Amino acid sequence: MIDFSSPRHRSKFGYLLLAPAVLLMALIIIYPILLSVDISLQDVRIARVGADREPWTTENYSWLFNSGEFWNAVWVTAKMVLTVGGISLIIGLATALLVNQRFRGRSLARLFVALPWAVPEVVATVIWAWMLDSSFGVINWLLLRAHLISEPIQFASNATAAFFAVCLVMIWKGYPLMSIMLLAGLQSIPEEQYQAARVDGANVWKRFIYVTLPNLAPVIGVTAVMTTLWVFRDFAIIYVLTQGGPIGGTTTLSILTFEQSFSFFKMGQGAAVGVVTMIICAVISRALVGRFASSAH
Amino acid sequence: MANIRFNNVQKSYGPFEAIRNFDLSVEDGDFCVFVGPSGCGKSTALKMLAGLEATSGGTIEIGGRDVTDLGPGKRDIAMVFQNYALYPHMTVRANIGFGLKMRNMDKAQINAKVEEAAAMLELTDYLDRRPRALSGGQRQRVALGRAIVREPSAFLMDEPLSNLDAKLRVQTRSEIVKLQKRLGVTTIYVTHDQVEALTMATKIVVMRGGVIQQIGTPEALFETPANLFVAGFIGSPGMNFFRGPVEVENGRAVTRFGDQKVTLNVAPEKLSGTHAIFGIRPEHMVVGDTTMPGAPVALSLVESLGTEKILHFPTPKGQALEGDTGIEGSDDAERDAQTMLARVIDDRRYRDGETVHVALPEGKVHVFDPDSHAAL
Numbered sequence: 001m002i003d004f005s006s007p008r009h010r011s012k013f014g015y016l017l018l019a020p021a022v023l024l025m026a027l028i029i030i031y032p033i034l035l036s037v038d039i040s041l042q043d044v045r046i047a048r049v050g051a052d053r054e055p056w057t058t059e060n061y062s063w064l065f066n067s068g069e070f071w072n073a074v075w076v077t078a079k080m081v082l083t084v085g086g087i088s089l090i091i092g093l094a095t096a097l098l099v100n101q102r103f104r105g106r107s108l109a110r111l112f113v114a115l116p117w118a119v120p121e122v123v124a125t126v127i128w129a130w131m132l133d134s135s136f137g138v139i140n141w142l143l144l145r146a147h148l149i150s151e152p153i154q155f156a157s158n159a160t161a162a163f164f165a166v167c168l169v170m171i172w173k174g175y176p177l178m179s180i181m182l183l184a185g186l187q188s189i190p191e192e193q194y195q196a197a198r199v200d201g202a203n204v205w206k207r208f209i210y211v212t213l214p215n216l217a218p219v220i221g222v223t224a225v226m227t228t229l230w231v232f233r234d235f236a237i238i239y240v241l242t243q244g245g246p247i248g249g250t251t252t253l254s255i256l257t258f259e260q261s262f263s264f265f266k267m268g269q270g271a272a273v274g275v276v277t278m279i280i281c282a283v284i285s286r287a288l289v290g291r292f293a294s295s296a297h
Numbered sequence: 298m299a300n301i302r303f304n305n306v307q308k309s310y311g312p313f314e315a316i317r318n319f320d321l322s323v324e325d326g327d328f329c330v331f332v333g334p335s336g337c338g339k340s341t342a343l344k345m346l347a348g349l350e351a352t353s354g355g356t357i358e359i360g361g362r363d364v365t366d367l368g369p370g371k372r373d374i375a376m377v378f379q380n381y382a383l384y385p386h387m388t389v390r391a392n393i394g395f396g397l398k399m400r401n402m403d404k405a406q407i408n409a410k411v412e413e414a415a416a417m418l419e420l421t422d423y424l425d426r427r428p429r430a431l432s433g434g435q436r437q438r439v440a441l442g443r444a445i446v447r448e449p450s451a452f453l454m455d456e457p458l459s460n461l462d463a464k465l466r467v468q469t470r471s472e473i474v475k476l477q478k479r480l481g482v483t484t485i486y487v488t489h490d491q492v493e494a495l496t497m498a499t500k501i502v503v504m505r506g507g508v509i510q511q512i513g514t515p516e517a518l519f520e521t522p523a524n525l526f527v528a529g530f531i532g533s534p535g536m537n538f539f540r541g542p543v544e545v546e547n548g549r550a551v552t553r554f555g556d557q558k559v560t561l562n563v564a565p566e567k568l569s570g571t572h573a574i575f576g577i578r579p580e581h582m583v584v585g586d587t588t589m590p591g592a593p594v595a596l597s598l599v600e601s602l603g604t605e606k607i608l609h610f611p612t613p614k615g616q617a618l619e620g621d622t623g624i625e626g627s628d629d630a631e632r633d634a635q636t637m638l639a640r641v642i643d644d645r646r647y648r649d650g651e652t653v654h655v656a657l658p659e660g661k662v663h664v665f666d667p668d669s670h671a672a673l
Contacts, residue, residue, distance in 0.1 A: 192382035195349050199453075200396035200443070201370030210395070214386035 040271035092178025117176035159249030185219030299360025299450035306355035333504035375444035555613035582639035591656030
């Protein structure tokens with residue numbers, strides 16, 4: 001009988017306690033990943049449990065790297081990550097700085113800043129789809145009334161307009177997370193650093209550059225990773241708003257994965273897109289986390 | 298280098314008055330310490346001088362210039378904070394040079410000044426490290442470096458030693474004093490530690506509840522405290538207090554300590570009431586000299602620090618100072634009013650429970666008004 005309380009065996013007891021959780025994690029995370037890698041290496045139309053195995057092939061991947069669709073999706077996704085990530089970082093930082101000030105009604109303002117985050121994605125997108133509608137949407141109406149445009153913008157049929165419409169909704173949905181995280185970051189900056197900078201003669205702008213931003217860098221890094229991954233994997237907003245159209249103008253990697261698998265029933269190709277997306281995401285987050293973690297104090 | 302003046306400065310937060318009628322003049326080159334229990338307004342006063350807090354009334358002058366409405370960066374002061382407030386993402390070099398950079402000094406000149414300050418503080422080997430790679434004492438020196446490199450007209454220090462361990466604190470204490478003497482820059486130093494105040498200051502400002510209690514040299518505060526609070530706050534261990542009757546004998550005021558008659562150094566006409574509060578420092582008690590008039594007391598506890606001993610014995614019956622004594626917040630606020638201390642430097646061994654002869658020398662007894670607590 002092993003005495004698990006003895007110093008020699010204590011770590012064994014720890015592993016024993018961890019084992020169920022690790023097994024569960026393996027079952028719900030590792031197994032599906034392995035399964036999709038497996039499917040991506042077979043010529044599968046519709047994956048069925050118990051179906052005969054197809055022989056392993058790299059055909060899906062060679063299709064992938066030679067198809068215009070895939071490279072278009074990579075390009076669309078990259079544009080979207082940069083646009084959504086960049087603009088929601090700016091809006092998030094601005095709103096976080098705003099609601100970090102002391103003023104009357106600050107808690108209400110904080111609530112409003114966070115509100116879009118609390119609205120379910122599909123609900124928010126449906127509302128935006130109505131507002132962006134080309135014939136009776138409020139946005140076109142406003143732009144027409146303000147004489148900024150002479151005819152309604154066709155958000156559904158103009159590829160550029162559709163792309164920016166998707167970005168708009170994503171930013172609206174995504175900036176509150178940035179704002180909340182950055183607000184937490186701002187609150188953890190010691191007041192004395194600002195006081196020291198003021199005594200040293202730094203004005204508001206220099207205090208922002210030399211105290212606020214460097215102190216926020218780790219939070220910005222983590223939030224950038226989260227937003228990047230979110231844009232990579234977001235499906236609902238794009239699918240509800242444009243279904244990836246027009247002519248692939250808003251087809252990101254996750255839309256392409258879905259299309260290949262469930263619209264064209266080429267699950268092998270769909271799985272290949274998914275696996276490549278996963279690898280890209282892993283590389284990006286490793287790079288960003290590593291970079292910002294090293295700048296953290 | 299400059300003198301500093303507070304002219305009737307006030308600070309209130311809504312109805313709460315944090316500082317009242319703060320009047321102070323600090324001469325050029327002075328090392329002035331603001332001391333008092335927490336919440337006494339000493340840090341607020343310093344922050345108003347720095348320009349980090351607005352005044353609610355009165356004016357502040359630095360070097361003859363009214364700075365009341367100037368921002369902190371325009372007051373030509375440097376500040377050292379309790380938690381050092383170093384910029385964590387900058388190297389020691391960048392931290393020290395930050396103030397100069399903000400004043401758009403050119404890089405070569407900044408570097409020369411930083412190197413000079415670093416050499417003075419023995420930080421040369423650490424210039425390219427970041428604050429997190431430094432020990433507490435080194436960080437503290439970087440904070441000092443950031444202040445001295447600017448060559449300001451005044452240093453403001455807000456409890457700069459309280460995050461250091463006891464040994465380092467004593468060492469850094471003397472380093473700061475030496476540095477200040479060498480540079481000759483007027484310094485305002487805030488602390489709650491009366492030992493720091495006594496050892497460092499050329500001028501001490503004792504504060505309590507937003508009001509200045511006494512301003513003076515360490516010696517003056519120790520020898521002639523203005524009131525009961527200052528008497529109890531300054532000195533370690535703190536002054537012993539007891540109540541006693543006031544009588545006049547042969548034209549001189551006397552009181553009683555137990556059965557012993559104690560002659561007072563105060564003119565009888567000053568003592569209006571029938572009783573008063575008396576104080577004597579533990580180091581002024583004379584133990585074991587039976588040639589002096591005194592009283593026998595039974596020791597309740599003997600604390601020996603080698604040659605130095607602290608003897609505890611009960612306050613004579615009915616003479617203990619009960620209730621609001623006005624000395625709360627001092628180092629021994631928790632001290633039992635029923636116990637008095639005597640500090641002796643003596644090779645004789647004392648035992649608990651032993652009866653010894655204790656005398657109160659005539660000139661060493663302080664007398665306080667029982668109502669106003671002011672020294673008489």
